[in-house]
Amino acid sequence: MVKMADVAREAGVSVMTVSNVLNERIPVGEPTRARVMAAVEALGYEVNLTARNLRAGRTDTVALVVPSFHDYFGELADEVAPLIEAGGRHLVLERTSANAEQEMEALSVARLQIYDGVLLSIAGLDLELLGRVRTTKPIVLLGERDVPDHFNHVRLANESGARLATAHMIEHGARRILALGCAFDAAHVMATDRRVGWERAHHAAGLEVDPALVVPVGDYTSLSAYETMREVIARGTAFDGVFAVTDIVALGALSALVESGLRVPVDVQLAGFDNLDMSRFIPPGITSVDANHKGVAEAAVGLLQRQMEGRAGPAEHLVEPVRLVVRGSTRGGA
Amino acid sequence: MVKMADVAREAGVSVMTVSNVLNERIPVGEPTRARVMAAVEALGYEVNLTARNLRAGRTDTVALVVPSFHDYFGELADEVAPLIEAGGRHLVLERTSANAEQEMEALSVARLQIYDGVLLSIAGLDLELLGRVRTTKPIVLLGERDVPDHFNHVRLANESGARLATAHMIEHGARRILALGCAFDAAHVMATDRRVGWERAHHAAGLEVDPALVVPVGDYTSLSAYETMREVIARGTAFDGVFAVTDIVALGALSALVESGLRVPVDVQLAGFDNLDMSRFIPPGITSVDANHKGVAEAAVGLLQRQMEGRAGPAEHLVEPVRLVVRGSTRGGA
DNA sequence: CAGAGGAATTTTATCGATATACTCGGCGCT
DNA sequence: AGCGCCGAGTATATCGATAAAATTCCTCTG
Numbered sequence: 001m002v003k004m005a006d007v008a009r010e011a012g013v014s015v016m017t018v019s020n021v022l023n024e025r026i027p028v029g030e031p032t033r034a035r036v037m038a039a040v041e042a043l044g045y046e047v048n049l050t051a052r053n054l055r056a057g058r059t060d061t062v063a064l065v066v067p068s069f070h071d072y073f074g075e076l077a078d079e080v081a082p083l084i085e086a087g088g089r090h091l092v093l094e095r096t097s098a099n100a101e102q103e104m105e106a107l108s109v110a111r112l113q114i115y116d117g118v119l120l121s122i123a124g125l126d127l128e129l130l131g132r133v134r135t136t137k138p139i140v141l142l143g144e145r146d147v148p149d150h151f152n153h154v155r156l157a158n159e160s161g162a163r164l165a166t167a168h169m170i171e172h173g174a175r176r177i178l179a180l181g182c183a184f185d186a187a188h189v190m191a192t193d194r195r196v197g198w199e200r201a202h203h204a205a206g207l208e209v210d211p212a213l214v215v216p217v218g219d220y221t222s223l224s225a226y227e228t229m230r231e232v233i234a235r236g237t238a239f240d241g242v243f244a245v246t247d248i249v250a251l252g253a254l255s256a257l258v259e260s261g262l263r264v265p266v267d268v269q270l271a272g273f274d275n276l277d278m279s280r281f282i283p284p285g286i287t288s289v290d291a292n293h294k295g296v297a298e299a300a301v302g303l304l305q306r307q308m309e310g311r312a313g314p315a316e317h318l319v320e321p322v323r324l325v326v327r328g329s330t331r332g333g334a
Numbered sequence: 335m336v337k338m339a340d341v342a343r344e345a346g347v348s349v350m351t352v353s354n355v356l357n358e359r360i361p362v363g364e365p366t367r368a369r370v371m372a373a374v375e376a377l378g379y380e381v382n383l384t385a386r387n388l389r390a391g392r393t394d395t396v397a398l399v400v401p402s403f404h405d406y407f408g409e410l411a412d413e414v415a416p417l418i419e420a421g422g423r424h425l426v427l428e429r430t431s432a433n434a435e436q437e438m439e440a441l442s443v444a445r446l447q448i449y450d451g452v453l454l455s456i457a458g459l460d461l462e463l464l465g466r467v468r469t470t471k472p473i474v475l476l477g478e479r480d481v482p483d484h485f486n487h488v489r490l491a492n493e494s495g496a497r498l499a500t501a502h503m504i505e506h507g508a509r510r511i512l513a514l515g516c517a518f519d520a521a522h523v524m525a526t527d528r529r530v531g532w533e534r535a536h537h538a539a540g541l542e543v544d545p546a547l548v549v550p551v552g553d554y555t556s557l558s559a560y561e562t563m564r565e566v567i568a569r570g571t572a573f574d575g576v577f578a579v580t581d582i583v584a585l586g587a588l589s590a591l592v593e594s595g596l597r598v599p600v601d602v603q604l605a606g607f608d609n610l611d612m613s614r615f616i617p618p619g620i621t622s623v624d625a626n627h628k629g630v631a632e633a634a635v636g637l638l639q640r641q642m643e644g645r646a647g648p649a650e651h652l653v654e655p656v657r658l659v660v661r662g663s664t665r666g667g668a
Numbered sequence: 669c670a671g672a673g674g675a676a677t678t679t680t681a682t683c684g685a686t687a688t689a690c691t692c693g694g695c696g697c698t
Numbered sequence: 699a700g701c702g703c704c705g706a707g708t709a710t711a712t713c714g715a716t717a718a719a720a721t722t723c724c725t726c727t728g
Contacts, residue, residue, distance in 0.1 A: 347677075347678090348677065348678050348679080349678090350677075350678065350679080351676085351677060351678080354676095354677085360675095360676080360677090361675070361676075362676070362677085363675085363676060363677085366676080366677080385683090387683095388682095388683050388684070388685095389682075389683050390683085391683075
């Protein structure tokens, strides 16, 4: 691989002059400049970024670390990328497989040092593990789990979003709304927060909640949701609405409902969470809580850039507002 | 940031000994080892990967460069990741926005040097531009465009997939099948190859093709597809089948069909390409050509690893076979 | 007991680029 | 003429880790 010294020799100048020409730092005489540029062209030289990174202590690269490259995270990443690029940096994605061990590794000082900053979407890490991480690198956590106070953190208004969706279905006549994929345990904070929203909507409407309507979905895939929904139907459970914890889950549920001959929204109303691109187009259109990718991306990148620019301030914990997008899968959307 | 020298001082040994302990290279006496490890713990030392990379000339990292993080690419990336990790390397994703300039930048010598290998999913680059790239770094190109011979390349059997889907609809009675998102121009190789498959299926069945049924879709989003489909319907074009160039396009089309009161598959049969995770669950289930993510991922990673391990051989151009997955959106699937 | 052999550890050189300090020739000003 | 200053370019040190060579200190052998 051709290096700066080769260019210098070719042009008959010192290495430092080549560097100065290429980085336009110190003024260089025009004839020298031309000779250097000619040598660069001739040899096809390009800077070795690893060496530059070592010397500069910067990489101009930010990592977005996500559990998987799918769906929600893919859409979020596409929002984050332009914002990072606008700041003159590169964005790369890394993946953790929602595995606590791999998330810890991503947070190891070693990996962090490669990047100027990290946006970490936590899924498997709990408070205790996160508390152990010690680093001065800029980090912003994304996601619905609780995190130690000293981290900057952006999350969604889960409870309020779930409340909106549920209230909307109640308003249009639903009385027995499944909370599909929701949960009661601390290990699934997001699913639990959304369940709370589902409950509060009932209370606000003066209705009782039936805990039996909270049905967990193993791994939050459409397939699991489909299977779970089939079981619920087979069991003969009475329900006239489904609040699905994500759109992916809603899709699985929809499939099962249609297959069982239940009409959406006539027999059963259905609402999801995330408002994925596809949700608008899946007949009859899935009513969904918009996860506000743009807002989340902007907030997170803002916090990160604040740190990278050195004007840090105390850690913030932002909760991004969400809104309900009504479509044909609920009665208000027809 | 604490460095190796700090650990060495703390443990009262030389830097090299610390390195030897951590990398288990040269045997180190047990008492020394223990002291070094203690110092590492005490100071919370972690290796500076940038420095190691510079010295070693390797990064143990592979980049998958894609046009966007969405949909097809997200699913492909999730297949590639475990394969790369099994080889003891990290996978990172970078994004080009399907922009030729950014794709070239990804191929610049500078960026290549950061990675031990690159999987580049080309969308914007043409033969001419690619021909200019000179590098000895391991690269495998993915995607449906033509590429210079000296690159390793993995693509799908586009023409054959399109033929399968179209033939299937013909077999079940379709006679006027839209080729939605297909094309005639060299700039859209994938869309053109798939159009050819659509044509051949007609010929094989002894049917004429009507070029007016080839309807391009601007940017291959569901939204464009939806709008295009609405126009086609409004125009009063007669058709009883839709072969959509991707599942994303199929979804947009489905939405428009349903909205216009056309029944799928009774009035119109519909088939897509890619077999995304969601396609199975979107009622009535979208018949689709499986893009064989797994096969593509394995082939591409195989070629890349062969290069990274130095046992190169001549460049290969693999065409991964595809198969049709029949679901409710075509008459064979009911 | 001298010298070979070997394990443990240290010294030195290097990866490639760049910040900093320094040299050198020329020019203006008094 | 002499001083200082300036632009142009160079020499040196450094970022942090590691491969390779050199050293130290034993132990074992004839």
